[in-house]
Amino acid sequence: MVPTRAGEQRVRMRRQQLKIQLKTTDQIVKMRAAGLVVAEALEQMRAAVAPGVSTADLDRIAEKVIRDAGAVPSFKGYHGYPASICSSVNEQIVHAIPSEKQVLQEGDLISIDCGAVLDGWHGDSAITVGVGEVRPELLKMAAVAEDAMWAGLAAAARGAASGRGKLSDISYAVERAVRAGGRYGIVEGYGGHGIGTEMHQDPHVLNYGRPGRGVSLTNGLCLAIEPMITLGSPKSIELSDGWTVITKDRSVAAHVEHSMALLEDGIWVLTALDGGRERLGDLVTARQPVTN
Numbered sequence: 001m002v003p004t005r006a007g008e009q010r011v012r013m014r015r016q017q018l019k020i021q022l023k024t025t026d027q028i029v030k031m032r033a034a035g036l037v038v039a040e041a042l043e044q045m046r047a048a049v050a051p052g053v054s055t056a057d058l059d060r061i062a063e064k065v066i067r068d069a070g071a072v073p074s075f076k077g078y079h080g081y082p083a084s085i086c087s088s089v090n091e092q093i094v095h096a097i098p099s100e101k102q103v104l105q106e107g108d109l110i111s112i113d114c115g116a117v118l119d120g121w122h123g124d125s126a127i128t129v130g131v132g133e134v135r136p137e138l139l140k141m142a143a144v145a146e147d148a149m150w151a152g153l154a155a156a157a158r159g160a161a162s163g164r165g166k167l168s169d170i171s172y173a174v175e176r177a178v179r180a181g182g183r184y185g186i187v188e189g190y191g192g193h194g195i196g197t198e199m200h201q202d203p204h205v206l207n208y209g210r211p212g213r214g215v216s217l218t219n220g221l222c223l224a225i226e227p228m229i230t231l232g233s234p235k236s237i238e239l240s241d242g243w244t245v246i247t248k249d250r251s252v253a254a255h256v257e258h259s260m261a262l263l264e265d266g267i268w269v270l271t272a273l274d275g276g277r278e279r280l281g282d283l284v285t286a287r288q289p290v291t292n
Contacts, residue, residue, distance in 0.1 A: 022220030035270030074115030144181030167214030185234035226257030
């Protein structure tokens with residue numbers, strides 16, 4: 001999820017007139033290039049996560065990967081945000097600022113959110129990673145969040161293919177997958193978003209709701225799908241730094257995200273190295289252009 005304040009999210013949810021930016025195939029190819037930069041940065045950070053590593057260390061890895069690829073960190077400087085990633089540990093849900101003082105410890109669960117802009121187009125993705133030996137219930141929660149994200153992506157693909165899909169079908173699929181996985185809180189108010197020439201575009205995509213509502217799922221629509229779930233309450237608090245969002249009951253949270261595009265013949269998961277093929281199979285477009 002891009003760094004954006006809770007108030008901004010609520011304003012977006014109240015909007016009556018949405019500005020939906022549909023993309024051409026050529027534009028989606030450019031978004032794929034940005035998505036691959038983000039994917040590589042996240043893979044390098046995943047490999048670096050270990051006890052004794054600071055979240056500032058991870059931020060430096062991300063910025064180097066992004067800039068070495070000729071891209072720019074999307075988050076850095078956005079409304080004054082000071083870093084290239086959001087690094088949310090344990091009860092931190094989203095938007096936690098990397099720090100030399102926040103050193104990972106055995107058993108922590110960290111969510112890393114990363115964005116890059118390349119040639120004017122944005123990629124945005126997040127992973128949740130265990131630090132060393134982690135309690136099984138935390139790893140299960142992270143897996144449930146991941147499965148729910150892919151359920152939302154699959155719902156988008158099927159809805160577009162049928163010609164009858166609506167935005168809230170994604171929300172409904174995410175919620176159903178979370179509920180099937182166990183008793184988790186789905187963080188209230190926060191969710192995914194449109195993405196393209198800006199990090200955060202219409203429409204807002206909640207992680208819960210009834211199906212059959214909202215804008216149509218159609219060719220050229222690009223979204224970031226990002227479940228945020230907790231071991232406890234779905235309620236959250238924004239800290240005094242104006243960014244970090246934590247669980248109200250201090251329960252541990254997980255956050256995952258992929259950016260995707262809908263094409264005429266299927267979905268393209270822009271921030272997945274394989275385009276989503278392993279998890280979505282034939283739902284993925286057969287026309288994935290090769291990007292170097």
